[in-house]
């Protein structure tokens with residue numbers, strides 16, 4: 001009998017239903033609001049809860065958070081972590097793991113709560129996915145980017161070896177809680193950063209959202225997405241609700257059928273094709289959403305170069321970015337070698353294909369797999385023109401800011 005005929009094999013097939021919720025709740029830190037206490041699946045759970053706070057959130061809301069839990073008689077231990085991209089590191093993940101050990105977190109009934117921006121959400125998300133091979137956690141995003149983008153994400157990631165999100169996992173927290181009153185203290189630049197992702201969502205699938213940005217984008221930043229004083233004048237809170245709501249709904253709609261990214265043609269990757277390497281090389285100068293907005297413009301230049309969108313649409317896109325205080329270009333986007341290197345890594349990420357989402361109009365995309373070096377060079381030239389006073393398309397004057 002030869003060895004091959006003695007071979008045995010077993011196959012295991014199972015299913016993993018995934019369900020997670022994003023709940024908008026005004027006044028999360030009001031001690032009468034039970035949302036923060038409720039553990040996934042209902043009830044208040046048992047054991048000490050670890051609450052991880054972003055350092056700015058701790059400064060601004062730490063007292064309110066502590067009062068909330070003590071008034072509700074919940075045993076809590078706290079860990080404060082710094083935000084910002086440089087801190088999306090393995091060391092921070094291990095810091096969370098060590099704290100979970102110290103606190104004695106239960107496997108299911110005392111899920112940690114992370115309150116902060118996308119950075120701490122990613123760090124804690126990865127720690128939770130590794131801890132005992134995966135425990136649930138609750139996510140409370142406090143930046144605009146966190147509320148419209150990270151809030152829907154199933155994945156977490158940290159930067160490693162000079163690459164963004166090189167290490168990560170797909171383990172969505174069962175509950176994400178959103179309260180836009182946190183945005184009242186978010187610095188302007190961070191709000192614009194979040195607008196970068198909303199801008200992307202508008203471009204790929206939501207003309208109405210694009211028009212809302214065109215009309216109210218600047219004012220939303222000015223008012224920090226807050227309601228006017230009672231009886232006062234100003235942009236009604238319903239505009240902020242609609243913009244945040246449409247961005248979340250659009251993201252959820254795109255992610256749900258392809259949560260595990262088995263299909264590598266993802267329209268939500270728009271703005272994320274050339275930018276990851278640029279963003280890493282520019283660190284800490286560029287924020288994620290800023291780099292994403294530039295990539296949206298870069299990709300629109302390729303689309304305009306192919307005649308997929310017309311010059312007027314291109315100018316409208318640039319004007320909306322500028323109106324929201326998002327620069328359409330950066331010198332690194334004019335560096336052909338760097339952009340090609342970034343694309344090469346993106347092709348690896350997309351398993352050998354470019355799968356470049358490309359606008360066919362504002363609010364719709366197709367996918368390209370045959371973008372040439374010459375087109376990239378032309379787009380880099382366009383980005384160079386946008387750095388100066390000229391428009392990005394050859395032979396076009398600066399578009400009026402309409």
Ligand SMILES: NC(=O)c1ccc[n+]([C@@H]2O[C@H](COP(=O)([O-])OP(=O)(O)OC[C@H]3O[C@@H](n4cnc5c(N)ncnc54)[C@H](O)[C@@H]3O)[C@@H](O)[C@H]2O)c1
Pocket residue numbers: 054055056057060082083084085088116117118119120122142143144145146149150153154155156157182183185186187190193288
């Ligand atoms: N997991 C995902 O799928 C996913 C999706 C999108 C983005 N992300 C990640 O999110 C990160 C960016 O997130 P971010 O923009 O929130 O950055 P961030 O977490 O660094 O927060 C930005 C800054 O705002 C401060 N801050 C947070 N909340 C505040 C508040 N309410 N008031 C005042 N200051 C506050 C933070 O301390 C920080 O200095 C990136 O690393 C990105 O990769 C992940």
Ligand SMILES: [Zn+2]
Pocket residue numbers: 149197272288292
């Ligand atoms: Zn992004």
